[in-house]
Amino acid sequence: MPIQFKNLFSLLVVLVFLFSCEEDDAITPVVTPDVVAEFKTNLSELNLFEGNLNELVISEKAFEYNINTTLFSDYAHKQRIIALPEGTSLQYNGDGLPIFPDNTVIAKTFYYNVDERDLTLGKTIIETRILIKINNNWETGNYVWNETQTDAILDSEGSTVPITWIDTDGNANPTSYKIPSSTDCYTCHSNSDRILPIGPKLRSMNFNVNGVNQLEQFINNQQLTGVMSSSSVRSLPNWEDPSLSLETRARAYIDINCAHCHIPGGTCADESTLNLAFETTLEDSKILEQVALIDYRISFFLEGISMPYIGTSMRHTEGLDLVQSYLNTLN
Numbered sequence: 001m002p003i004q005f006k007n008l009f010s011l012l013v014v015l016v017f018l019f020s021c022e023e024d025d026a027i028t029p030v031v032t033p034d035v036v037a038e039f040k041t042n043l044s045e046l047n048l049f050e051g052n053l054n055e056l057v058i059s060e061k062a063f064e065y066n067i068n069t070t071l072f073s074d075y076a077h078k079q080r081i082i083a084l085p086e087g088t089s090l091q092y093n094g095d096g097l098p099i100f101p102d103n104t105v106i107a108k109t110f111y112y113n114v115d116e117r118d119l120t121l122g123k124t125i126i127e128t129r130i131l132i133k134i135n136n137n138w139e140t141g142n143y144v145w146n147e148t149q150t151d152a153i154l155d156s157e158g159s160t161v162p163i164t165w166i167d168t169d170g171n172a173n174p175t176s177y178k179i180p181s182s183t184d185c186y187t188c189h190s191n192s193d194r195i196l197p198i199g200p201k202l203r204s205m206n207f208n209v210n211g212v213n214q215l216e217q218f219i220n221n222q223q224l225t226g227v228m229s230s231s232s233v234r235s236l237p238n239w240e241d242p243s244l245s246l247e248t249r250a251r252a253y254i255d256i257n258c259a260h261c262h263i264p265g266g267t268c269a270d271e272s273t274l275n276l277a278f279e280t281t282l283e284d285s286k287i288l289e290q291v292a293l294i295d296y297r298i299s300f301f302l303e304g305i306s307m308p309y310i311g312t313s314m315r316h317t318e319g320l321d322l323v324q325s326y327l328n329t330l331n
Helices: 002-027 182-189 214-220 246-258 288-298 317-328
Strands: 077-083 105-113 123-134 137-145 152-154 159-166 172-179
Touching: 105 159, 123 152, 123 159, 123 172, 137 182, 246 317, 288 317
Parallel strands: none
Antiparallel strands: 077 105, 105 123, 123 137, 137 152, 159 172
16 A cells, blocks of 8 residues: 555656646747837837847748849848738739738848858848838838847938948948938838838739749738739749840839839829839830930939939949840830
8 A cells, every 4th residue: 555655646746747837838828929010219129020139030920021123222131021910911902012901010121241252250230121001101210220230229310331241252342321311211102192112012022932932922821812823913023034035124123223203103203204113115104205314314323313313322233234235225
């Protein structure tokens, strides 16, 4: 009997211990905090990232998106993410912007790798631009990263940041990176006096990322609803794809870099007849009527005169050479 009692007692001790562990686990689960759809003082307060902020590990409550043809921003790299309120999704609304639910947060972080030949040397993060949809209207905010790369502070004034990065050929590239003011944000994102996102159009996201179609992935994850297949959406071509025609590549580049201002309702609509959306026919785009002027305005960099009007501090050699080659075929 003493031996049996001892074994039974030991068993009870083990069971009680295991039960208490399970109970503790159930009481204190690890919960990912919700993304905060509000402009706080510090970027860290928005809960868009997990762990050390400068590692840019995306929260489980958000997801990354990429676009096929990208806006030039002084050769900076960009991380793009969307955070939707729980239980909601992007809703299909044609090939352009989907319908975003209220309290959606869109974030785009700009950074330079210290040395493109050795990514283990780290990166310098400059800014994180934020769009939040509040009461069916988009609002903009910009967070500027501190020197220690531990956080970013909400800033509406804009500034210039000197930075040098090393490219794949080993060349040092000094850059005076321009962080936009709230006025600059409105200039680019305004259409018919309303702020709109520029990049996350469905046609710009309809391409393969790591071998998987991005829109198909969104559909499967129920992050995009109202459409059954990516085949229902057109794709904006990649301007860097050499297999495409010169016209296709150039018009795609012009779309992402110029059309947000040069379309009906855009900031330049009252000053220019250009309609530079990719889908616009050449005749209706009015490019033919203004070949010489376009060629001149993109041939040099002079802030306030050259194109793009804002958003960069240098001439984009590769992209603009492509556009000028295209314009030469129209003369």
